[in-house]
Amino acid sequence: MRAPLSWLRELTPLSAEAGDRASVVELASELDALGLVVEETEWVGQGLGDVVVARVLEIAAIEGADRIRRVVVDRGAGETEVVCGAWNFEVGDLVVLAPVGAVLPGDFKIERRKMRGVVSNGMLCSGRELRLSDDHEGILVLARPEHPEAALPAGVELGVPLAEHLGFGPDVVFDLAIEPNRPDCLSMIGIARDLAARFGLPLHLPEPLLVESGPAAAELATVEIDSPELCQRLIARVMTGVTHVASPAVVKRRLLMAGMRPIGHLVDASNYVMLELGQPTHPYDLDHLGGKGLRVRAARPGESVVTLDGETRVLGDRAARGGDTFTALDALICNAHDVPVGIAGVMGGQSSEIGESSERVLLEVARFFPVSVGRTARYAGLRSEASIRFERGVDPLGLERAAARVCELVVGAAVAAGVEPPVVATGLVDANPRPFEPSRVRLRPFRANALLGVSLEGSEMTALLSPIGYEIGAAATGSPGASGTDAAIELVVPSWRPDVVGEVDVIEDIARTYGYRRIPTTDRRSPYVGRLDAVQVLRRRVRRVLAGLGAHEAWTSSIVDPREQALAGVDAALIRLANPMVAEESVLRGGLLPGLLKSLRHNASHRNPWIRLFEMGDVFGLAGLPGGEDASLPHEHERIAVMLAWEDDDAGAAVNAWRVVADALGIIGVEILQPSLRASGGEGGGAPDLSPSELAIGLSGLHLARSGLLVCGDGGTIVGAVGEVDPDVASAFGVPHSRVGWLELNVANLVGAPRRPDEAQPVSRFPSSDIDLAFAVDESVPAARVEAALRAVAGELCESVELFDVYRGAGVEEGRRSLAYRLRLCSLDRTLTDAEVAEVRQRCIDAVQSALPAALRA
Amino acid sequence: MERDEQVTGATVPGGTELPFTASELAEIESEALAAIEGALSLAALEEGERGALGKRSRFSGLYQQLGKLAPETRKEAGQRLHEVRRSIETLAAARRQELEAGERAARMRADRLDLTEVFAGPTAGHLHLVTQVREQLEDVFVGMGYEIAEGLEVETDWYNFQALNVPIDHPARSSVDTFYLEAGASDENFLLRTHTSPVQIHLLERNKLPIYAVAPGRVYRRDTPDATHLPVFHQIEGLVVDRGVTFGDLAGTIDTFVHAIFGENVSTRLRPAYFPFTEPSAEFEISCQICDGAGCRTCSMTGWIELGGSGMVHPAVLEATGIDSEEWSGFAFGFGIDRLAIMRYGIADLRSFIENDVRFLAQF
Structure with a gap:
């Protein structure tokens, strides 16, 4: 709402004047305090006092110039010669001359200039240059007498400032943001009413006189x-x-x-x-x-x-639109x-x-x-x-x-x-089929005081309300035992205030007219001890661990392109927007892979291909559990995804990232389950059968033979997926990398995963002994099973088991690979004898060879 | 000199005479000291030491003669020789230390590394700026005894609008401003929450009073992305419901957390505003940090920057969740996390947030 000061002053005698900058700033601040927020204060009519009424005496061509002409005008106090590019005027016209030294709106200072050898001692102004109109086709022609020699129209005098000629001068326009609950302030009278009440001034409502x-x-x-x-x-x-x-x-x-x-x-x-x-x-x-x-x-x-x-x-x-409640x-x-x-x-x-x-x-x-x-x-x-x-x-x-x-x-x-x-x-x-009935509201002054934290008398409240149009009725008896000041007051709400329907709306008007800034601030303390919950703690820890691994945190939009979700295979049961803005942003993401692949592509295309990124955020889908709940209900859960794209990153880097995360969170007993190993005829390791719901993390978009699920050993809960992005998916997204490591985790399942007990393990003071063993193991057997067998045999003597070499080639038969482990043995109460170590070594060899398709390598 | 004379004067023949003159001894000593002093390596030092004190040395020769002397004389001569030996050995030890230190230093110098010629190794990643700001805000409110509540991004019309007293005809509810979802039965009206305020309703429904909580999270508006708008952004919402909560408490609380976030020198103020779920409602502003309130382009010459919305929880909102609005009152406030971040860091284009350009991410 644009409110000219001069207009407001016609309705209430404000002291602020356009010429007095400080008074205008002060008024703007009061408007703000009333909730009529001044977005901009615009000074207009600048220069109207500087420019003068003049009459065109002569128009002449300038040699060699076909767009500008030499014009002589009579400015009352003599003749002035200017150069002008407009063609819409004739000799005898009344025009507006900005003499040298005048300052036009936009701080445009008129100076003496020379064009094509002709000196221009000013400028003839257009309506737009004076901000009087939008017209910039030509200069502003104030009047065109019948013929060039005709006398000036009555009341016109050459050389008088235009402000005087027009009868208005510099002004101020407040550009106000009017809140939707104040339709009355979409008018000058509404704004003036609030101001009049604020300053204790009379309000002059126009009373039209009609014959x-x-x-x-x-x-x-x-x-x-x-x-x-x-x-x-x-x-x-x-x-x-x-x-x-x-x-x-x-x-x-x-x-x-x-x-x-x-x-x-x-x-x-x-x-x-x-x-x-x-x-x-x-x-x-x-x-x-x-x-x-x-x-x-x-x-x-x-x-x-x-x-x-x-x-x-x-x-x-109109066709019914999704969610339209109208x-x-x-x-x-x-x-x-x-x-x-x-x-x-x-x-x-x-x-x-x-x-x-x-x-x-x-x-x-x-x-x-x-x-x-x-x-x-x-x-x-x-x-x-x-x-x-x-x-x-x-x-x-x-x-x-x-x-x-x-x-x-x-x-x-x-x-x-x-x-x-x-x-x-x-x-x-x-x-008038529905005659208007004004609303009535009961105001309990004690309630107003209690809600605002002030102590005003009922009479002070009515003194604030009555100037903005409330009619004050009789004070009724308040709550039992109420004193005089607590008596409820009957109010008739002004007809122009549809927003006021209850007591609390009146209380806002009291606060507003009293002044929000006059209400004393008080200290309100929580009786609780604040703390983060388990998920919040976990998020913070994981974020820092991932940053420590060199990954930058990204966030991508949750409103995505269904085709990109399909490219990455995360398009099952996507939730569609009923009213998308564009097709490229029309579904809620079903996974984090597409967003991070796009971010990787963006960076690669700016010559920063070797990066690691992670994101934490919600993914969405329709819960179509077989025989379960309503398949049309939306579901949402939080995920963490890590994209590893440093130069040598691959599935191995992702596995190690998972190990670091698991270690930092103290998570134990989560196994990597690689369905591709089972599919090729190998053993599954006794893990539960996988029939993940559509919302669970799966292996979509990941490398067929270099990815697996992270599964809790105890109940088979899928914590996440780890491995490598399917190279075809990566290239479909325009990612140039040959390998991109990927780790995705389900936050809720991560929080519920089994943790290390809060129990310190003693560290031995005695020397330890190492056993190095290399086995040729069938390709279908996960190395994890060899390691598990070794740990089981070594029992409590086992301090650590480390896979230190994997070898395929000469010396190892086809279909097998050599896995070399180093076991570190140690006892808490003695130095192990050579015989003991040898005995453990033999048991390890026997166990692996008997339980698995594996043979000790010489 | 005095000792010299004594020695000379004490010369007696036949077992009582010292086997060396004072000057002879002095000469031996000074030769040995010179050799040690002059040794430039540990090997040279060893050789010098051997030459001075070794079995075939002149000194050793004198020593061997001690047995022939009368006890008195032997004692004196032995003492003299011992002094010389001590002096030589002390110097040799000192010289050894010097040479060893020198050789150690030389060895290390050969192994020198210009610390500025180091290849860049892997660097740590950065948390997203929005995360950093969000965590800072969470910490402030945890410090104030607030719970960090969270809600889902998919909500229903009831939680996002109706329970929050947003009238059925409010423009925000139209499909022009809100993303609705094709999910659930048609009367459920699933949508993407347009603010974090639905969390207020969930907190109130839990019916565990009093409530002191903030709810940060992702929200959605149907805006075309530009420098200052994204259809997806982040907000934080605060809710306090207790007995006797006043508007003054709201002003005081805003003051408290603004000081914690921006520093003690920043002031706050409230001005009337409109939100359907609060009454009285207020925008809260903070003094402009760029110009310290003097007026600049950032604050549109006003000296104040609008931070967020707030107000006293509307009685209709309390009643919608079955809470007696005569017994309990409360306030709520909310503001944009992304907006706070771009304000503080002078980020020109919000879209930088979703591009995830590492050149941007690694700055914060």
């Missing part, structure tokens, strides 16, 4: 409301004998400052009143209405209207013959548009159902100044005033322009 004559309006027009749920009231006034004129300069100026374009006195008056009082009105050309009345009803499916902007708007048949219908304005002539509260129709030839005018002033207007405007993509006001709610008791005010301005414009003023028909035409 009505001729036939009663009811004889000239009718109004009818078919759908009272869409339109609570509709009134009309009629003016006849209208002559089209331009609005007075002050009206045009104010419209421009408020951000609207002056068009003609009828439309201008309607817009002016909307800005002044907050009530939109609509003038129709009664002779083009095709019937002498207006009728409001719900649009029928498929009905169309050609709106003022020439577009055909189809109404009433139920109201489009409201239509029709003429007396039920032909649509406009979209109620949104935009008028082209057929009855006011034009220069309009002679009889019907003025519609209505109160439409806010929800309907809001919905219609949004779906039609037609949010207008009017629709915004209807959507938020106009003052139900302000319709008559607005109607009269528009007529008053139309008459005033005609008088100012020196033409015969129109005849305002006697009386109103009124359809």
Whole structure:
């Protein structure tokens, strides 16, 4: 909402003046404190005091220049020669001269310049340069007398500052952000009312004076409301004998400052009143209405209207949209013959548009159902100044005033322009099926004090409320045992405040008018001890461990492209958005792989291919558990994914990353289960059968033979997946790496995984002995099983088992590989003898050879 | 000199005469000391020592003669010789230490490393800036005795709007501003939460009062991505519900955490605003840190920067979860984590957050 200071000052005698910068800054700060947030303070009319009225005496070509001309003007106090590039003026025209030294808006300082050898001692200004209009086609021509030698129009004097000539000068426009609960402040009067109350000033509400004559309006027009749920009231006034004129300069100026374009006195008056009082009105050309009345009803499916902007708007048949909770219908304005002539509260129709030839005018002033207007405007993509006001709610008791005010301005414009003023028909035409009842609210002062943390008397509260329009009723008896100050107060809520429905809304008004900043701040302490829960602690620990492994934390969008999810094989049971903005962002991610692959590609394409990234975030899917719950319910769970793409990274790097994470979290007993080993005829290691639900982490998008699941040894819970990204998937994402390590973990299952007991293990003081053993083991047997067998045999003497060499080739038969282990043996209470070590060694060899397809290598 | 004379004067023939003159002894000593002093290596030192005190040395020769002397004289001569030996040995030990240190230093110098010619090794990764800011905020509130609550990103219309007193016709509920999901029965209206406020409802429903909690998390708005908007971003929400909670408490709490986050010199202020789920509602602002409140481009010349929204929990919200709004009152506040991050680090384009360019990630 753009509010010119001069306009506000007309409604309440504010002390702030455009010329006094400090006073304007102070006023802006008060507006802020009232919740009318000043987004920008704009100083306008700068330079209007510097530029002067001048008359063109001579226009001459400049040799060698075809775009600029030499112009001599009479500025009253002598002649001035300038160079000008505009062509829209003639000798004798009255124009605006910015002499050398003038400063135009935008701190544009006029200097003496030389162009094509001709000295220019100033500039002739366009409307835009003066911020008086948008016009920059040519210079501003104030008047064109009948012929070059004609006398000056009455009252015009050459050389006077333009501000004086126009009757207005520098001004300030506050660009205010008005909250949706304050429709009254979408008007000058609403803003002025709050300011008047704040400063204890009187408020001058416009009281239009109308001279009505001729036939009663009811004889000239009718109004009818078919759908009272869409339109609570509709009134009309009629003016006849209208002559089209331009609005007075002050009206045009104010419209421009408020951000609207002056068009003609009828439309201008309607817009002016909307800005002044907050009530939109609509003038129709009664002779083009095709019937002498207006009728409001719900649009029928498929009905169309050609709106003022020439577009055909189809109404009433919108397909239901996902999640749309609106139920109201489009409201239509029709003429007396039920032909649509406009979209109620949104935009008028082209057929009855006011034009220069309009002679009889019907003025519609209505109160439409806010929800309907809001919905219609949004779906039609037609949010207008009017629709915004209807959507938020106009003052139900302000319709008559607005109607009269528009007529008053139309008459005033005609008088100012020196033409015969129109005849305002006697009386109103009124359809009022839902008469307005003001709301009443009971205010308990003790409640207000308790909620705000202040101690105001009831009388102090009413003194704050009454200037903003509350009617104070009798003080009723409050709660039992209440003292005089606790007596509840009956209030009638101002008609322009649809937001005030309960006591707490009144309490906000008390706080606001008292001043939020005057309410003393107090200390409120929690009785609890704050701490992070297990998941939060785990996240923090894992983040730091992963960063320690060189991985940067990334975050990618959760709204993704279904095709990319499909590329990575994480597209089962994806949740689709009902109303995506673009197809590339139309589903919720089912996994973290696509997002991180894209991030890797981005970095690779910026010559940083060797990176490690991790992400923590939620993935989503429809829970289609067989025979389980409703397959259409959305599910969501949190994951951690690590992408390892340093130069030598592969599945091994991912396994080691998992080992570090598991160690940092104290997780034990999680096994790597590699289905590909089983598929090739090997043994599964006795792990549970895998039938993961669609939401569980799987091996989609991962390398067939270099990836596995992380499974808890105790119950078979899948903690995550580890391995390498499927090279085909990687290249489909444009990732140039031959190998990319991948680790993905399910946070909830990670939290529930078995942990090392909180029990210290003693460390031996005695010397240890190492046994090195190499076995040729069938490829189908996971090395983990050899290690497990060794640990089992060595028992409590085993300090560590380490795989230190893997070898395939000469000396090892086909289908097997050599696995070399180093066992470190140690006892807590003695030095082991050679015989003991030898005995353990032999038992290890026997155990592995008997339990597994493996043979000791010499 | 005096001793010299004594020695000379004490010369007596036949077993009572010293086997050396003072000058002879002095000469032996000074020759030995010179040899040791002049030794440039441990080997040379050893040789010098051997030459001075070894079996075939002149000194040793004198020593062997001691047995022939009368006891008195022997004692004196022995003492003299012992002094010389001690002097030589002391010097040799010192010289040995010197040479050893020198050789150790030479050995290490040969093994020198210019510490600036080191290849870059792997570096530690960085936590995402949004994570860092979020953790800092969590720590502040944990310090204030708040619980860190979390909710899901997929919510229902009830939790995201209805229970929060957002009217059925509120623009935010339209499919223009909210992402709705194709999931569940049609009347359930699953959506992506547009704010962290649904967590308030879950906390209230738990019915464990009083509540002192914050809820950080990811939220969604149907915005076209640009420099200052992403459809996916992060917020933190606070909720306090207790007996006798006032608007003054809200102002005081905002003051407390703003000081903890931004430092003691930053001031806060509240101004009226509108949110359906709070009443009275307030935007809270902090004094601009760029210009210290003097007015600059960052704060649009106002000296203040808007941080977030807040207010007293609307009675309708308490009642929607079955809490007696006459007995309990509360306040809520919320602000953008990403916004805080871009403000503090002067990040020009929010989209940097989702590109995950390491040149960006590694800066924080």
